[in-house]
Structure formats: structure tokens, C-alpha cells
């Protein structure tokens with residue numbers, strides 16, 4: 173059924189009007205228990221020089237973008253964010269992660285693994301406004317080859333999710349897998365965004 177989900181452009185209006193997301197009322201992250209065996213292969217994830225962000229909840233794109241721009245959220249329109257974001261990430265194994273986008277902007281985050289869950293870490297921006305985008309990211313699903321799905325509990329109480337990928341687009345098969353998964357966790361997958369990378373000026 174995911175093919176029928178209205179795409180982001182239809183959701184932009186509601187985001188601009190106010191960041192009151194239905195997804196915030198379910199709290200799937202906090203009910204996720206530690207897996208019996210690790211979900212994610214840390215060697216694989218840390219070997220990736222660039223992680224694309226082809227599909228994510230709309231609230232997530234907004235938070236990530238506003239944090240990279242370091243602007244007041246009320247001065248950022250999701251419509252411009254959507255076309256210029258071109259967001260990529262690198263997760264280093266040393267407690268640092270770097271986000272890139274908007275034609276060359278970068279932002280560094282400190283990451284701290286949770287002691288009781290190897291698939292989860294907390295993150296907070298280094299310097300700047302730390303209130304826009306910080307929280308706990310918990311990777312729940314991956315093939316250890318092409319993509320990983322993470323649920324994110326932001327420190328402002330919002331719940332979101334995103335898919336990291338080795339390629340700028342997901343296959344239709346992977347997209348169906350992650351959207352079904354997000355729905356089963358209780359997320360409202362009408363509010364999701366597909367980032368496009370083909371028109372990025374700077375390939376980051």
C-alpha cells in the first residue's frame with residue numbers, strides 16, 4: 173500500500189504550519205528492547221565514506237536540515253530544504269559523526285554508544301545550537317550491505333525515523349521493507365520524504 177502514500181510535497185504545508193506531528197504521540201523507540209544479537213555490523217557501517225539519506229520521516233528531514241543550517245526553525249521552510257538538502261553522513265568509529273549538505277555545509281556530532289545496546293547511540297552537535305537536533309538513534313533493521321533503518325528519539329520528545337543507504341536511492345523492494353517496518357512500529361508513514369540527489373549542485 174505504500175505506493176499510495178502521498179509524497180512529501182503534499183505534507184510540506186502541514187510542516188510549515190507547525191511542527192505538531194502525529195508521529196510524536198506514539199513512542200516506539202522507547203519500547204524497543206535490546207536485540208538478542210547485534211542488528212548492525214559496526215565494521216560495515218564505519219567503512220562507509222558516505223551514507224545517503226534517501227527516505228526519512230518528514231520531521232526528521234526538517235530537524236536535520238535546520239540543524240545543518242543553524243537557523244531558527246521558524247525561518248526555515250521545508251520546501252527549500254527539500255530541494256537543496258542533499259544530505260549525506262559519515263559515522264566514524266571514534267565517537268564523531270559528520271553531516272554534510274546544502275552545497276558544502278557540514279556539522280559535526282558527538283556520538284556515545286548506549287552501554288546496554290550496541291545498535292543505539294546518543295548524538296549531540298558540537299558547538300552551535302544543540303537543542304534543534306539531538307537524541308538517541310537506534311538501528312533496528314539492516315542488510316549490512318545497502319541500507320539501515322533507524323528509529324530516533326529526539327531530545328525534544330519527537331519521534332522520527334530515517335534510512336541510511338549506500339546509494340542515493342533505495343530499490344522499490346527496500347523502500348517497501350522499510351515503510352512496512354516503520355508502519356509496524358507505529359509511525360505514521362504518510363509523513364515521509366524521499367530526498368533526491370540527482371540535482372545536487374555539489375555532490376558532497
Ligand SMILES: *[C@@H]1O[C@H](CO)[C@@H](O)[C@H](O)[C@H]1NC(C)=O
Nearest residue numbers: 197198199200201202203204
Ligand atoms: C510501551 O508499551 C506498553 C505496552 O504496549 C505501553 O503500555 C506503554 O505506554 C509504552 N510506553 C511508551 C513509552 O511508549
Ligand SMILES: *[C@@H]1O[C@H](CO)[C@@H](O)[C@H](O)[C@H]1NC(C)=O
Nearest residue numbers: 209210211212213314315316
Ligand atoms: C549484520 O551484522 C550483525 C553483526 O555482525 C549480525 O549480528 C547480523 O545478523 C547481521 N545481519 C544481517 C542481515 O546480515
Ligand SMILES: *[C@@H]1O[C@H](CO)[C@@H](O)[C@H](O)[C@H]1NC(C)=O
Nearest residue numbers: 264265266267268269270282
Ligand atoms: C574522528 O575521526 C575523524 C576522521 O578521521 C576526525 O575528523 C575526527 O576529528 C575524529 N574525532 C575524534 C573525537 O577524535
